Amino acid sequence: MRRAFAALREMTLGPSWSIAALSALAWSLVGLFDSALLMPGLCSSHWTAGTGSLAVAIWTNATAAQGLSWLVMLLAMMTPLIWLPLAHVWRHSLYARRGRAVALFVAGYFGVWLIAMAGLTLLVIALRIAAGSASAAFAVAACSAALWQLTPIKLASLRRCHAAEPLPAFGLAAEFASLRFGAAIGGACVVSCWLLMLLPLTSDVAHIALMAAVAAIMLVERYAWPPKPAFRPAL
């Protein structure tokens, strides 16, 4: 936890302050719009079992606004997690293409997360319908997330979040490598955190508090060294 605080402090006060600022801006947007931004259409609790209502739910939510809301949510929660890989990209890119390299990394990272969010949303809808109520869906998600924290896959993916891949400096290879590296870190991040992300998505209440709690867990995990889940009993 101390390491996560140190990372946040260094991010906020150091040359990478823009990362912390972007996250803060996204958090304030989340705060302003709360559930309307977070999960429009999903926050009503009248979904009932049946394929018809599932289709309606998907239709209602499959909008650009939904994608935007996911992006704001991801920017708030995930941006502080990618500080070190961003620094890796920055340092391994020629001065003239540093900005482009970072943009490609970010596109790769959040691109993977946005695809994952689409899948998670379907899962949330299915879970709500199957569980019959938001609180039951949340309980299932919480138990699943807790169990996931104990699996070797969780630990392995958390370690992969720390991978420092070689990045070519020149030509198209450099552009692809930036994008690929972002997607790889994003993929590891999704595998590590997908069940934790279900918590704010399944709950009808306290979205922001749950988002903040999950973000805090992810932050502690990411800056723990050696990499280890924040809440994992000694096995």
Added chain:
Amino acid sequence: MARTRREIRSLGDTWNPTTLWYAKAVAAMLPRPIAQKQSWRYLAAMHNFNQQLWAGLQYLAPGEALPPSSEQNKYWRQCQHQSWYFLPWHRAYLHTFEDIVLGVIQSLGGPADWALPYWNYSNTNDPNAINVPDAFLAQTLPDGSSNPLNVAARFGTSVDPDDVELTDRIADNDFIGTDPDQGPSIGVGGPRTRFSLGGQQEGLIEAKPHDLVHGDVGGQGGLMSDPRTAALDPIFWLHHANIDRLWEVWLARDAQNKNPTEPNWLNGPTVTRSFALFGPDGNDRPSNPRDVLSTSALGYVYDDISDPLGGASRRSMRLAALRPRLQRLQADAVTESRPMDGQPPKTELLGSNDTEIALGASPVRSRIRLAARPLSTLSRSFNRTLMDERTPGEPDRVFLHLEKIRGTQDSGVFDVYLHGPQDAPGTPGVKAGSIGLFGLTQASSAEGDHAGNGLNKTIEITKAIDAMRLDPAQAENLDVEIVPRSGVGSGADIKVGQITVHRMSGQ
């Protein structure tokens, strides 16, 4: 009255009393049960321990009782590497070791003022200094008994003079290095870390002479080549006494050189683990950096902490070497009106290779492509103002990074050469430096502290670049040749993920 640690060769004959008492103490401590805190093997395991390796090397008998795991977790496997704790933790560790050895010597009837000798392999006034001291090579003690200082698993008998040359080791003024992603690390002590059995970036003294001496002396499969076995070799302690002395030399040579004052350094690591060292009675004692800043407070001083560089600063040494170039520039009356394209960044990537390379028993070459713009910036920094000692600054500095080095053996030292674009095939190139692989196996484990990222090695190639005089009009490439020197088996699976070159502004 503080005891004095002296250079082993200044003590006299091979079996001078100090060295002979050390040998007798080792002989007395070796047979002690490994679970006993005052035993040779317990103390070595505090550095690091691996049951399989130790058993294979006959340092652990089948079924031998180890301390309980709670005790192992507290006291064993503590060695701090690639970390700003490297110097203070090893000082505290040597302090514990020396106190226990002194107690054994006194119990054997030896002197109360015994102090651990050190091996100053960097003494250029003595051509014999690079050789492993004779007492560690002798087969027997004067009484004809087996010599415990001469271990079977030590395959080097000397160190390479370049590996212990100190000019670029103690001449920088910063103690704290930087994290791998924040530019070239030029801190003498190492980068900020928490409890660190190994990281990715290391301090100047740790990289050289520390790592290289480990590799040179250990050789392939030797105790000294691997942090998990190194402290079993009695020469380890003389090597680290010298490393500890170099910290004092660095502090004394320049008033600008200071230890960190950050609480995180002074108080030692508190997350995951803290340092756990003890006195001769086995009771814990404070051993964080703040507790070991003064050697005399710990009961010892060194006989010699004079500056081997004669007080010269790194900048003055470099500019003195560049003086002929400055004089030519002045004689040719070359104008310096070439404007810069805006303010260049403080540090930036200059170039890189484009593929992973495998190191083994044969030399390998890899081509570094250099980018025109930063190369031009570098070239322009060799101007009259920056090469003149009377004006501030210096031409840009250049660093070669060998990144994501992974492998399954810790033995091995590699020499790194640079070849300019105009070099004819077969020419030897300019030697840039050497790297040792001490700690590689642990660093390469995906389950380990490094998450499989391996080691990073940084070599400052400023001197080589100064000598090569790269012309930005022609120098699009730079070839890096990595030549195995010792301790590398033909089956060694060692890979270097990427080689990059960075420039750092000298202004």
